[in-house]
Amino acid sequence: MTDISTGLIHHPYLPPQGFEAPQPAVHKASTVFFPNVAALHSRDWKHKTGYTYGLHGTPTTFLLEERLATLEGGRHCLLVPSGLAAIATVSLSLLKSGDEVLLPDNAYGPNKALVQGELRAYGISHRLYDAMDTADLAAKLSDRTALVWLEAPGSVTMEFPDLPALVRLCRARGVRCALDNTWGAGLAFNPFELDADGLAVDVSVHALTKYPSGGGDVLMGSIVSRDPALHMRLNMTHMRLGLGVGANDAEALLRSLPSLPLRYAAHDAAARGLARWLAGRDEIAGVLHPALPGAPGHAHWKALCGTRDRAAGLFSVVFDARHTRERVHAFCDALRLFRIGYSWGGPISLVVPYDIGEMRDPAVTRWPHAGMLVRFSIGLEAAQDLRVDLEQALATLALAV
Known part of the structure; x- marks a missing residue:
């Protein structure tokens, strides 16, 4: 081979076998070679x-x-x-x-x-x-x-x-x-x-x-x-x-x-704590978290998941009906650590408001709540910091009444 480009492409060196490390190798390919x-x-x-x-x-x-x-x-x-x-x-x-x-x-x-x-x-x-x-x-x-x-x-x-x-x-x-x-x-x-x-x-x-x-x-x-x-x-x-x-x-x-089990447990623990705290707030008409007694299907969660006692870091709250859509949206906008965005499971806590009346078929299931719903995905921030953030955003509701 007289041309350097051909020599580089068809270079005969192969690294020695037996390399091991904590993370597996990354193999990228469209074409795969066959020996014959x-x-x-x-x-x-x-x-x-x-x-x-x-x-x-x-x-x-x-x-x-x-x-x-x-x-x-x-x-x-x-x-x-x-x-x-x-x-x-x-x-x-x-x-x-x-x-x-x-x-x-x-x-x-x-x-x-x-x-x-x-x-x-x-x-x-x-x-x-x-x-x-x-x-x-x-x-x-x-x-x-x-x-x-x-x-x-x-x-x-x-x-x-x-x-x-x-x-x-x-x-x-x-x-x-x-x-x-x-x-x-x-x-x-x-x-x-x-x-x-x-x-x-x-x-x-x-x-x-x-x-x-x-x-x-x-x-x-x-x-x-x-x-x-x-x-x-x-x-x-x-x-x-x-x-x-x-x-x-x-x-x-x-x-x-x-790290999945460790992260899942951390999301779970923080979410349960915040969900319990929100359940006691006057602004909130209901907290929807399967691991909380009284939540829809809690008994089913306990029967299936109780032995492992695991739940995701995800829950929703229903605001008291006196808080209008605009006020609930303003609450979400007032949050500082929670970011507004879809998905969940990441390190940053997220919040999204929903109008469930537009998402459910009344001929199939009857949604029992009149207030706006907000879903929280709890990230990996300190739960106390998230609670402080929720408190200051909830305070904006009182100012709007």
């Missing part, structure tokens, strides 16, 4: 026994998938670019034209938008059910129902359903069920062992954007299952949709995972 044509034709990416193309996995993504499967109590995992992508991949894989999908009325909003948009256009119908009423789900299951979505707790309003009862019902009717397990994060409960007999959901999806990342800087989702045939069906849909994640994002998740 036989290897090109024989390698199998589907079972993680070889590498064929970067989109179908590298050592970095395979390693992250295996660790996440262990975290959630499953056997197989697929990585996708976001939590919503995980939801969409499951629905697109398991539903076809003529099928029906059921969602709880308190489901994650973009999941509802997906069924109302693309899935409806593909000839897939949907119905909403009351997650706190197992009989309502039973009444709405039909011969066309091919998938039931579950959430524990519900999005924003935080009702904790009788998850084992809902799954048993799906099992009895022969209908697959998929759980959005982002709140539980694989720590509050095991979605594949919901009782002593091994009751399990079929699929658990997880927005890794939240607690597994922990930095508010990574978008990623996972799809975890136990059944090999179901995993392969999901895997082939995943491949045909061309879904993949960046190696640097996978690296960030691998670096964050070891």
Whole structure:
């Protein structure tokens, strides 16, 4: 080779093997080399026994998938670019034209938008059910129902359903069920062992954007299952949709995972303390936190999560009805440590106001509160500092009366 460019590209040096360090190596690739044509034709990416193309996995993504499967109590995992992508991949894989999908009325909003948009256009119908009423789900299951979505707790309003009862019902009717397990994060409960007999959901999806990342800087989702045939069906849909994640994002998740239990516990402890304190405030009509007695579904949370005694650092409050939308918005604006922003699970506390009357179907569930709702995601700041911030913002409500 007489040209330096060729010499640099085809340089023969290979570093010695056997290097080990706390963090795994980051493998970036679109093209993957094969030693010969036989290897090109024989390698199998589907079972993680070889590498064929970067989109179908590298050592970095395979390693992250295996660790996440262990975290959630499953056997197989697929990585996708976001939590919503995980939801969409499951629905697109398991539903076809003529099928029906059921969602709880308190489901994650973009999941509802997906069924109302693309899935409806593909000839897939949907119905909403009351997650706190197992009989309502039973009444709405039909011969066309091919998938039931579950959430524990519900999005924003935080009702904790009788998850084992809902799954048993799906099992009895022969209908697959998929759980959005982002709140539980694989720590509050095991979605594949919901009782002593091994009751399990079929699929658990997880927005890794939240607690597994922990930095508010990574978008990623996972799809975890136990059944090999179901995993392969999901895997082939995943491949045909061309879904993949960046190696640097996978690296960030691998670096964050070891601290996940510690961070989750810290978020939980601070959130429970602040939620209890807010429950005693005159400005607040109700606190929605599954681990607090009196909250919707507290008994279900205690039955499923009480042994581990874990809950996410997320809760909502309902303001007394005398405080108008404008006043509640001004309260949020007055907060100094809490930032206004979507998502949760990162180091910075967040706040978002919601008008639940615009988010729930009154024909399915009746929202019992008249006041505005505000959701808090508790970060890793000192709880006392957050309390002081809440106090000074609540004081602005008194000035407005």
